[in-house]
Amino acid sequence: MKNLPLLFCGILIALAFSFTGLVLSSYIQLGSLAQTTETLDETGNPVDGDPLYPAKMSGSALRGKAVYIDLGCVYCHTQQVRRAGYGSDLEREWGKRHTVARDYVTQANVLLGRQRIGPDLMTIGDRQSDANWQHLHLYNPKITSGGVSTMPRYAFLYETRAIDGTASVHALQFEADSKYAPAAGYEVVPTDRAEALVEYLLSLQLNYSLPEAQISE
C-alpha cells in the first residue's frame, strides 16, 4: 500500500462510522428518554397528575445497589426480561411484561448482565417479597434451594453472636430444626450492608405499565 493518506483516513473513518452508527444514533434516540405515565393522553403526552414511571429508587435501596455492584452479582444474574416468544422469561414468571429501554432511565448504573448462572433478578422483589427469605438466601443459599444452589454464601455480610438478654428483632428466622441454624444461645444478625442489599433486592419490581410495554392481564 503506497497511498498513505488513504490509509490514515480509512483507519479513522472506519471507527468513526461505527461510533456514529451505533453509539451516537442510539444516543440521539435514547439519550433524552424520560419517565412517563402508564398511559398517554390523546395528544401523546403524559397524563397530568398520574405518577411517573419508572419510579426513582429510595436511598437505602441505592446503598444496597452499591453493595450489589461491589460484590459482582451482575456476573451471574441478569436484570432484563425478554419479550414473549423469545426465550421463556415470561413463562418462568420472571416478569409480567418484557423490559424496555425506559425501564432503566432512572438508574445511574445499568446492570443488564449477560450471564444467567443464576436466575434473572429484574422482578425478584415481586417474586420473593419476604425479607427474611432474602436474608436466609444470602446467608446460605442452600437453605432456600434444598441444598442445590451453586451460589456462594455471603455469610460475611452477617454477624453470628451470642444472644445478649433478648434476641434482636433483626435476627434471621430459621425454620425449626434447620441444620443451618446457629447453635442455641446464638443468633445471626445482618450487617448494614446486608440490610441495604435486601432493601435493594426487594425494590426490584416490575409492576407498572409503560405506554410501550403494557402489562397484559
Add this chain to the structure above:
Amino acid sequence: MSNAPQSTSQSTSTVACVRTVLSEIDASIRFPALFFVIAAIHWLIVGTGLTLITALQLHQPSFMAGCEFVTYGRLYPAATNAMLFGWGCNVIFAIGLWIMARLSLAPIRSGGMLIVAGLFWNFGLKIGILGILAGDLTAAEFLEIPGYATPLLLISYALIGAWGILAFRARQGQGVYVSQWYILAAFFWFPWIYMIAEFMVVWFPARGVLQSITSSWFAYSFQNLWLTPMALATAYYVIPKVIGRPIHSYALALLGFVSLALLGSWTGMVQLIGGPIPVWISSVSIVAAVMMVVPVITVALNLYLSVKGQRAVVWRSPALRFVMFGVLSYFFANMVGSLMAFRSVNVITHFTTFPIGQDQHVVYAFFSMVMFGGLYFMLPRLTKREWPSTRLIYCHFWGSAFGITIVIVSLIVGGWLAGNQMNDATLPFLDVVESMLPWLKIRSVGVVCLAIGHLAFIINFLWMLFTIGFTRAKPGPTLLESANQEGAA
C-alpha cells in the same frame, strides 16, 4: 548512531545490510520489549491463577467463599482484566512495537521512556485490579477497572502508542507491509474506543441502556480492532519469515484488512439481542456479525495458502506451530461467532456459558496462541539465545492446545444444552443449574491443562533469560520433532 546503518540500507539493499540494520533495531528495543514480555508473563501468571480459582468456584461454591475479597464476583472481573489488559496489552506492546520497528527499519529511540511508560501502565493496572478486589469495580463488563486508575492507563498508553506511530513515521524504504497497516490502525483504534467507553460508561455514565450499548460496543471493538489486528499482524510477520517466501496474495490481505476495519466494530450489539434496546440496533450488529465471514475467510485463506505445502516446516517451528493453531482458531471462532448472531441460535445461547466459551475462543485460542508464537519467534532474536528446552515447548503447546479445546468445548456444548433447558419453562431453574455442573467440572480440567502449559513456558523463558553460558553455546534454532541431541536437554 542510528543514521549510519539506515543510509547504507538505502544505498545497498543486500541481505547482509538488512541483517545489520535489523540487529541494530533489535538492540534498540531489547530492553523495552523484554520489560513488556516480563510484565505480560507476570500478568499471565496472575490471570491463570485467578481463572483457575473462578473456574473451581463455579462448581464448588464454598471454595474460598469465606472472605469477601476472593468471592467469585470479585475474582472473575479481576481475572478478565488481568488477562486482557495485563497479558494481552503488554504482549501487544512488546511484539507490536518490535514488528513495527523492524518493518519500518527504524530503531526505537530513547527506549528508556518506553520503559517508564510501561511501568506506569502496569502500576495503573495493579491499582485497578486491587481496586476491583477491594470492591471498587464499576458495573460494566471489561471496563471494571475503577475510574481512578484508568487515567493512568490512558496516559501511559499515549506514550507507548506514540512510540509505535513514531517508528512508522521514521520508516525507511517504499512499501508499507500488511502487518504495519494492522499495527498502525490498532494503535489508533484502541485509545479511541477506550476513551469513549470510559467517558460514557465510567466517568460520566450515559442515560439508561446507553451504558450497556456503549460497553458492548467497546467489548467487541476491543476484540476486533485491538486484539485481532495485533495478532494478525504477528501472523503476517512470522509466517513469511519462517517459511522464507512472501505471503500468498496482496489483494486478499488488502481485502481482509479493509473489511475487518469496516465491520469489526459493528458487531457488539449481538450481546444485547432480545434485550431492552431498540431492535434496529441489534439487527445492525447481526448483519455485521454475519458479514464478518468476509475478513475471516480471506485472512485465514491467505495465511493458509502462504504455508501450503510446508506442513513439515510449520510443525517443526515452535513459532509457526502456535501461530497456525491461532489462525485456525481465528477461522473457527469467528464462524461460530457469526452463527451465534442469528436470532434463532442466539435465543438458545444467550445468557449461557456459550458466549463465554466464544470469548475464550477468540481471546485465547486465537489471540494468545498467535502471540505465544510471536514470542517464540521474537525472544531468541532479542536475547540472542535459543530456547533451552524442546520438551518444555512441547509441554506448553500441548497443554495450551488441549486445555483450551477442553475449555471451549465444555463451555459451548454445556451452554447449548443449558440454553435449551432454560427455554423449556417446565424445567425448574435449579435443574438447569445442576445439569451444568459436569460441564463446569470438565472446564476446570481444561484450565488446569492451560496452567501446566503456561508453567512450562515460564520455566523455559526464565531458563533462557538467566542461564547464560549453556544456552548461548547452542548451535542453531530450537526446532521440534527433530531427533537430535535436544531429547536429552
